[in-house]
Amino acid sequence: MGQSATVVAQERSSREIFGTPIFGPAAAQKGYGLNKMCFSFNEAANRAEFVHDEAAYCARFGLSDEQIQAILKRDLLKLLDCGGNAYYLAKFAGILGLNMQDIGALQTGVTVEQFKAKLLAARDS
């Protein structure tokens, strides 16, 4: 019984939810440096240093080339794919001056106005 419960648990956690990355052990390891860099953005001096030379700042946290490119291109879906965690990436978004509707629009491939309309539409769902 213990064994079948384990199998069920694995099946549950591997079942994909559309457009919804699960930040678990795999992402936590893959994205460790990336998230650590974003965590450093809690301090204004670090944010300034990042802005001064983004690639050099990324390298200091041991980001992979793929992660650095995704940072430079502001490719949020790629950053998630590279192990980025939403709460930490939000600090990166803060540096870019993007709010959550801007971020939502970027990730879902619509305009900010369309994204806001989608949020409003949930009232009538």
Add this chain to the structure above:
Amino acid sequence: MARIVGGLATSHVPAIGGAMAKGLQKDPYWAPFFDGFPATHRWLDSVKPDAAVVIYNDHGLNFFLDKMPTFAVGAAPDYRNSDEGWGIPVLAPFKGDTRLSWHIIETLVDAEFDPVSCQEMLVDHAFSIPMELFFRDRAHGIPSVPVVVNTVQHPLPSLARCFKLGQAIGRAIESYPEDIKVVVIGTGGLSHQLEGERAGFINKDFDKACMDAMTGDIGKITRINPHDLVELAGSQGVEVMNWVAMRGALTGDVHELHRNYHLPISNTASGIMLLENRPRLAHAA
């Protein structure tokens, strides 16, 4: 002995802090949310709690992935807010209650919960904003105990586990030898998702079921496993774990006195609830 007077819940979106700093409480975008608070203020003014236990999740201010506790309890004389990196104002420090904190920690460990104890802890918007929303000018004076639940990194504790954590906190408060009134607060939710191609996901039906379950059949919510919770509530909607823990701490007869539901604020369906915890009538002999 200490008495649990009730439970409060509210969403804790960072943008609320920005709106408060700009005085936008009556702005048409924000008013439907802020108008949900006067009822809680009237209740707090009449009940006058002496301390608050606040169950919330840290968003990468105090905790990083190097050491990520599933449950942590503050045991500091005061708690500082700090720059969270997304441009909301830093609020004044909050007052702790180390004696109540350690009593809760000791009772939790006795109950086979093993939280991390924190004699220094920064508190982020998920603690600071609800404190200001509910307590206003008392926010920085009322003694508080922050309790942090991991909603950041899977595996997340199950809702059933969070409910039991709340029950253990409730027993801890009720066995506290001082004659004080305590309010328990859960923050976060309701449904929202910030990341991925499903960003902007909101689930009104789930939110209603969650609010109804606070005074109805809580099992309808606590039976949901963490993966299904992500699907139903959105990646960050899992923060209802904090609401469920708060509800667990209400050991008496629980009555809903007030609720407010509005969407969206930022990308979130916002919920506010006030639950009264009435002493259970003694069983007939």
